[in-house]
Amino acid sequence: MIRIFSLTFLVFLFLTTKSNSLIEIDITRGNLDPLPIAVSPLFQDDNSKKNSINELKLDNVGSEISSVVENNLKTSGLFNPLSKEAFLQKPDIAHLKPRFEDWALIKAQALITGKVTIENKKLKVEFRLWDILAGREMMALAFTTVPSNWRRVGHIISDKVYERLTGEKGYFDTRIIYVSEEGPKTARIKKLAIMDQDGFNTKYLTLGNELVLTPRFNPTSQMVTYLSYFKNLPRVYLLDIETGTQEVVGDFPGMTFAPRFSPDGKKIIMSFAKDGNSDIYTMDLENRIVERITNHPSIDTSPSYSPDNKFITFNSDRSGFQQIYVMKADGSNVKRISFGKGLYGTPVWSPRGDLIAFTKLHKGKFYIGVMRTDGSGERLLTENYYQEAPSWSPNGRVLIFYRETKSNDRGEGFSAKLWSIDLTGYNERQVQTETDASDPSWSSLLSN
Amino acid sequence: MNFSKSFRNTFLVILLSLIVSACATKKTTTKVEGQMQGDVYTGTDTVKYLADGVPDRVFFATNESILTTKSRDTLRKQANWLRANSSINVVVEGHADERGTREYNLALGERRANAAKDYLITYGISADRISVISYGKERPVDSGSNPLSWSKNRRSVTVKAN
Numbered sequence: 001m002i003r004i005f006s007l008t009f010l011v012f013l014f015l016t017t018k019s020n021s022l023i024e025i026d027i028t029r030g031n032l033d034p035l036p037i038a039v040s041p042l043f044q045d046d047n048s049k050k051n052s053i054n055e056l057k058l059d060n061v062g063s064e065i066s067s068v069v070e071n072n073l074k075t076s077g078l079f080n081p082l083s084k085e086a087f088l089q090k091p092d093i094a095h096l097k098p099r100f101e102d103w104a105l106i107k108a109q110a111l112i113t114g115k116v117t118i119e120n121k122k123l124k125v126e127f128r129l130w131d132i133l134a135g136r137e138m139m140a141l142a143f144t145t146v147p148s149n150w151r152r153v154g155h156i157i158s159d160k161v162y163e164r165l166t167g168e169k170g171y172f173d174t175r176i177i178y179v180s181e182e183g184p185k186t187a188r189i190k191k192l193a194i195m196d197q198d199g200f201n202t203k204y205l206t207l208g209n210e211l212v213l214t215p216r217f218n219p220t221s222q223m224v225t226y227l228s229y230f231k232n233l234p235r236v237y238l239l240d241i242e243t244g245t246q247e248v249v250g251d252f253p254g255m256t257f258a259p260r261f262s263p264d265g266k267k268i269i270m271s272f273a274k275d276g277n278s279d280i281y282t283m284d285l286e287n288r289i290v291e292r293i294t295n296h297p298s299i300d301t302s303p304s305y306s307p308d309n310k311f312i313t314f315n316s317d318r319s320g321f322q323q324i325y326v327m328k329a330d331g332s333n334v335k336r337i338s339f340g341k342g343l344y345g346t347p348v349w350s351p352r353g354d355l356i357a358f359t360k361l362h363k364g365k366f367y368i369g370v371m372r373t374d375g376s377g378e379r380l381l382t383e384n385y386y387q388e389a390p391s392w393s394p395n396g397r398v399l400i401f402y403r404e405t406k407s408n409d410r411g412e413g414f415s416a417k418l419w420s421i422d423l424t425g426y427n428e429r430q431v432q433t434e435t436d437a438s439d440p441s442w443s444s445l446l447s448n
Numbered sequence: 449m450n451f452s453k454s455f456r457n458t459f460l461v462i463l464l465s466l467i468v469s470a471c472a473t474k475k476t477t478t479k480v481e482g483q484m485q486g487d488v489y490t491g492t493d494t495v496k497y498l499a500d501g502v503p504d505r506v507f508f509a510t511n512e513s514i515l516t517t518k519s520r521d522t523l524r525k526q527a528n529w530l531r532a533n534s535s536i537n538v539v540v541e542g543h544a545d546e547r548g549t550r551e552y553n554l555a556l557g558e559r560r561a562n563a564a565k566d567y568l569i570t571y572g573i574s575a576d577r578i579s580v581i582s583y584g585k586e587r588p589v590d591s592g593s594n595p596l597s598w599s600k601n602r603r604s605v606t607v608k609a610n
Contacts, residue, residue: 411591
């Protein structure tokens with residue numbers, strides 16, 4: 001149906017400088033002191049400019065790519081991209097050899113330069129990252145791809161720069177799948193939607209004829225599992241994004257919901273509700289074998305695997321109220337881990353393995369928080385009227401979730417939006433979507 | 449004598465008007481509260497009827513699926529009606545308010561719908577005439593964000609399936 005992930009990139013290193021650079025970003029503290037960085041517009045020659053206008057309807061794809069990079073670095077909260085008006089050196093000359101004094105003068109500590117060419121329907125981009133204080137090159141890379149892929153090139157450059165300067169993988173060449181919402185609260189129309197992490201390239205995967213909820217990516221981000229009310233039978237579905245083929249997961253005689261992939265991609269874990277009781281089941285995608293994981297008269301739902309596939313966290317009201325539990329993947333050794341005041345739900349295991357993000361309801365307020373996998377070290381990152389369903393960026397650094405506003409007595413003023421927040425609790429910001437949005441799920445890193 | 453009689457009448461009128469006005473103010477202040485007992489909705493604002501005198505829905509307390517005395521009364525009426533109309537099958541829809549996580553609310557709605565279904569079965573309605581579906585918090589009837597609106601949305605609704 002929609003070819004999204006099939007585009008291949010030719011990436012090659014044309015220069016590596018293993019220098020001991022002076023710049024380094026301390027990412028444990030959050031965005032208190034973002035690194036001043038200059039993103040010089042990528043230089044494009046006249047011939048490429050002509051091709052850029054012809055093929056992409058863009059005057060200068062080089063400066064467009066640098067805007068993508070600049071925006072990514074800025075929204076991460078770890079970088080402070082400097083105003084281009086202050087730049088003293090021209091892009092083409094800077095790319096060959098920056099005059100470090102000029103860049104130091106405007107207080108830049110790092111500089112990104114580059115060059116784009118469009119020839120024979122191919123986009124070639126090279127870029128360099130410079131350490132201004134040390135006065136040397138830190139990284140140089142070149143990519144070749146189809147011209148329409150230019151935004152992704154910007155995301156990949158952002159990831160490379162982020163990784164080089166923070167020591168951690170980036171999360172910019174990623175997508176968000178979510179539920180697009182429209183219409184009045186009492187008759188909301190919901191569609192599956194997918195977009196780039198920065199809100200661009202939105203595509204709708206369903207038409208809105210039936211209610212759809214809680215889409216989640218598989219580890220390669222080519223498949224999505226979600227809940228659909230197709231024919232008024234709420235069931236977990238599996239969707240291949242590239243081909244558009246869909247199928248019901250398993251043959252359950254009742255509602256299945258709250259699906260998620262195992263991190264190895266081999267299973268779908270979900271809840272199955274029967275006679276008023278919801279328990280957790282898995283289905284092996286290869287041999288279709290269904291296994292029952294929990295067997296308890298309480299509501300057991302919102303399951304999420306640990307990244308090594310060995311444990312499962314979920315929420316259950318077996319204590320009388322919704323709380324978070326951890327068990328072995330076979331359902332043994334069930335342990336409650338949330339003991340703070342209030343209700344706890346939607347636990348999601350961090351891709352790094354050390355934390356569980358959750359939603360908490362206490363005294364009429366909703367919180368997004370994190371705790372260690374034994375329940376210790378609870379930290380609440382954000383408080384609001386309503387918010388829930390955190391999903392981790394693939395590097396375990398940022399959480400995306402949705403937030404709803406309060407309606408007045410006539411039901412006006414309601415909205416649902418996506419928000420992201422840094423693990424440190426800093427850098428909370430709204431993620432732009434074309435429509436109202438909920439139930440976000442972050443993809444893995446699409447390149448490398 | 450005349451004087452005292454007219455005095456007494458005047459006194460009565462004043463007294464009566466005081467009572468009436470007291471009732472009036474009491475009525476306006478209890479109008480909202482009167483629609484909830486604890487946090488279970490007891491009003492009829494959103495209620496529809498399967499037949500004359502047979503309400504289609506029952507209401508629940510926050511996070512609960514226990515049937516109140518009034519709910520059981522409503523469901524017995526539904527059971528009687530279903531017995532008298534044996535060709536009709538029903539779907540019991542379970543719903544939750546907006547103050548809970550989406551997935552938990554789906555399970556809670558299913559639990560509520562089954563509480564109603566089980567009661568209908570107890571009163572002699574065959575299980576194969578009743579199917580259930582949970583909408584969690586996806587289909588509120590009242591879009592307000594206040595305790596009264598939420599109480600109207602914590603419900604199970606019996607709907608004709610054919």
